[in-house]
Amino acid sequence: MAEGALRLPRMSTGALGWKRRAAGFAVALTCGPLLSWLLYALAHEETLAANVLAYQLLVVIVALIGGIWPALFTAVLSGLTLNFLFLQPVFTITIASPTHALSVILYVASAVLVSWIVDQAARRARVAERAAAESELLATISGSVLRGESAAQALVTRAREAFHATGARLVGLDGALIAADGEPTWDGRSVSVPVGAAQTPRGTLELHGTRLGVSERRLLTVVATQLGAALEHAHLTEAAREADALAAADGVRAALLSAVSHDLRRPLAAAVAAVGGLRAAGVSLSDDDRAELIATADESLRTLSDLVADLLDVSRVQAGVLAVSLAALDAAEVVLASIDELRLGPDRVELAFAPDLPPVSADPVLLQRVVVNLLANADHHSPPGHPVRVETRAHGDAAQIRIVDRGPGVPADRQQEMFAPFQRMGDTDNTTGLGLGLALSRGFAEGMGGTLTPEDTPDGGLTMVVELPLARQQQQQQQSMREDGA
Template sequence: MRLPRLTTGALTAKRRILGFAVALTAGPLLSWLLYALAHPETLAVNVLSYQLLVVVVALVGGIWPAVFAAVLSGLTLNFLFLEPVFTITIASPTHVLSVTLYVISAVLVSWIVDQAARRARVAQRAAAEAELLATISGSVLRGESAAQALVTRAREAFRATGARLLDLDDRVIATDGEPAWDGRSFSVSVGARDTPRATLELHGTRLGAAEQRLLTVVATQLGAALEHAHLSEAAREAEALAVADSVRSALLSAVSHDLRRPLASAVAAVGGLRTAGAPLSAEDRRELLDTAHESLETLSTLVTDLLDVGRVQAGVLAVSLEPVDAADVILAAIDELDLPPARVDLALVPHMPPVQGDPVLLQRVLVNVLANADRFSPDQGAVRIQTEAENRRGRILIVDHGPGVPAERQGEMFAPFQRMGDTDNTTGLGLGLALSRGFTEGMGGTLTTDDTPGGGLTMVVELPLSPVPPEGRA
């Protein structure tokens, strides 16, 4: 929205010129009409008609066109309608008084019009200033690109060809229009007088004292906007630090017990081997060694998961894509988990095209998902593994008939350190599904959830099909 021009004075030069034009055109036309209808008894009508002309000219152009019209009308009345006609004569002192009063009345009317116009101009100026200040105050309160909005409003309000806001190092913060230094440029400091934050430049305009005072207010608002932006940025940084601190606290809380437990078991087992007072039997030694081995393996798995989730979140996961036979990876995952045949129901598409993926990462994804599905499946139930291929995408579905997860909470399953209410620390850190989704997305695929008909949860691993077959296949 373009703001009204902020100018001083009463009637504009255009109005005064228009007033003279009305006097020079309407005066002769009125004289011709009155002369055509001239009659000794119409003198009063003639006088009032010229008086009306003077009032109209005063309303249009102000005092000086009205005085011009009054003098011109008085001379015309004397020349055309007072005996002797076609001559300008003053027959008696009353004629002089009449012309004088006629001109005085015209001056008074035009002065009233001029004052009304002056007050209207002052009111317009006050409204323009109020509108400008309200606009820039609203921009500061909204806080969205406030500096740019204020620079634009300032350029519009002061009718400048260009405006820009510079920081203390003369770097442009915001700009509008076509800034160019010339003889009509003006600059003002932004911020506190003793600690300015920036400089506002207006180009292609001249500012009077009133405009400069208003520009000082605009500069103050600009300073407030810059301070608001600075504080908002500091708040965002503080919020980010708080979130990072919260994540670190959550990480320490989540892993403290999980890492301490296998580490303590390994230390205790090794300590038992080293400090036993009497010779240990072969069975006791083997039991301590097995305990240390299992604890160190658990510890290694936990540390590996932590490192992997860090790489996933940092976007530096190493992925080696190649054509992968989904059936081979599924069978390898089942073997790794040592699942009995009764616990698995395979429904694999024969001769399914290979998917594009990393076989190592894909196996880890399937191991994590299968382990969860097996853990929550009924004792007499089986996990169904199904493959599909459609629209250049391959899908691996892991279907269980366990208790399932409410739809509104299924997204939480993929959050790190989330066990969905499971407090059994022997099940790990709650990183399995977070890693599985990260690994799948790193291979260009997706890992999503769906409700199993009849109850349970279905996990869907989807990857693009490979354009070439895996090695060893035609």
């Protein structure tokens, strides 16, 4: 039994258990003859009263140990011994006068009275112990329900221990096991009680290897009620948790729809306005105006196409169906191509390439999009006069592309929020897109077998580290996988 287990005392028909009664009979059968031998060895006419008191003391001791039946046996046995050994004529059992008969009756009556008092005291002590154990059990299970900490399992364990069962289990209405403790003993002794209110039952509590009296069944009903309350508490807690999750999801969904509708509506409206202007003006537009409207429509449609492509890409990343074509690439060439795409001059980018860096294993299109996104973010947040620094270096069996800026940085406890879709980290500039750049960058990096992690730049700023496996390391892994498959 576990430490601190609470067991209810058994309520038997007698106040004292069979072990106490057996001990009382053993004391009577052992000490009675010894006392008789001692008193007979010291006997003379003036010791009769002392002999009677000695036997009376033995009866009291036996009553204290074993209760009424051993004491009554001792009183009768000692009375016969007194008559046989110490009353004239000796060695015979006779009652010569009514006085002797009255003495024997009073002697037995006193023994019965003492043993009855002992029996009642023991009974009340047992009842008090039982009441204290029941109170402690009820306090324990009530505390378990209030705390809500695995209350069902705690109550099932307590019930098994308290009711002396070999096993206990809580079964739901669908037959599913909710909690169990101990090993059930299928010996025909079992008790089942419904759990929960009569109108809304939630299961059944089963106790195996025990039989319960009326008072114990009444207490078990209380335990079952508390179990029902615990299950109801757990059900309500789970419902509240689901409601919170749904509320959060609704909030995210509303923010997502708001961001998408706003960011898609802007280039779409610009394109529609430009095309409408071209159609309405006809031939009255000058060449410069027509070229400006066409450029506006072209730029807006290109922006709209990029936004839709980002949405499709992030859905592919989240669904795990991103198409990746790995090849051996020079990381420095991908960085230079990204700088050219963003048209960043030497005053805005500082390069520090490792001269002997081996080729990396990556998808050229995805890697360039990752670097472009990270460079654009770093350049956007870098203060004037502090160019973005791009480094390449070896790192064990991988290569790193480190993009370092001197901007305001991001607190460590919020750095992972940057990679959530539609997250601009407080940036209210609606020309920066849907906030999918970093989410896509991490998804692309992980799709290529690499990682994208943020670090704090010394002296302020943020460093984004793209780590990719080396091409030779990737080839060795693929060769090993082919060999394992063979």
